[in-house]
Amino acid sequence: MELSLLKAVLDQLDMELKIESMSDRKLMQKAIYLTQRSGADLGYRFGWYKKGPYCSALADVYYRLDKNPNPTPQLRLSKSSNDLLKSVKDLLTVPEGVDLAQPEWAELVASVDYLKKISGLKETDASETLLAQKPHLASYENQAKTALKRSGLWSE
Numbered sequence: 363m364e365l366s367l368l369k370a371v372l373d374q375l376d377m378e379l380k381i382e383s384m385s386d387r388k389l390m391q392k393a394i395y396l397t398q399r400s401g402a403d404l405g406y407r408f409g410w411y412k413k414g415p416y417c418s419a420l421a422d423v424y425y426r427l428d429k430n431p432n433p434t435p436q437l438r439l440s441k442s443s444n445d446l447l448k449s450v451k452d453l454l455t456v457p458e459g460v461d462l463a464q465p466e467w468a469e470l471v472a473s474v475d476y477l478k479k480i481s482g483l484k485e486t487d488a489s490e491t492l493l494a495q496k497p498h499l500a501s502y503e504n505q506a507k508t509a510l511k512r513s514g515l516w517s518e
Contacts, residue, residue: 364423365433367404371397374439374447375454381428385465387421388413389454392468394420397450399475399515402443410481412495414473453513460502467506470499474506475515 372379375393380386395408395415408415427433439447456467473496477488493500510516 363435364405365427365430366435366437368394368420368423368427369431369433370437370439371402371404371447374444375451379424379427379431381424384413385463387424389465389468390424391416391420392465392472393450393454395472396453396468396475396515397447399479400446400450400453400513402446408476408480410476414469414496415476415480449513453509453515457505457509460505462499462502466499467502470496470502471506471509473499474503475510479515 369379371394372390375397377390377393379390381390391408392414394404394406395417398404398406398408406417406420408417410416453471454464454468456462456464460467462470473492474488477483477491478485481488483491489500489503492503507516
């Protein structure tokens, strides 16, 4: 069932199951993290790793899904789930003026969210951690916060 659920979520996000590269897997991890943070508990628990929020159980599932790309049963998501995933899809879209590829944008957005909302760091501590661990992304932190606010995941 977990294969079918992951497949249905990816289909609704218009994401192919691509896991060949680190960027592919990073995008997959961050998309599912943000899906859960948006309100769809798929049962994955994320910790903090070098590339931001990561779940080894999710990695196990997408590697199994890669070997069986058409799992049964086929699941159809409810309208409310589809609406929720639309907001995640919007959150994964790189905004105008941000010079990052989608996997890096997803890493930034998920990391900003995780540091503040899951780790519980004060905003200044979260910013310092982001700058120290992800200096290549930190200059777009405000754009990530704006996207998170627009999605409803971030409030002051």
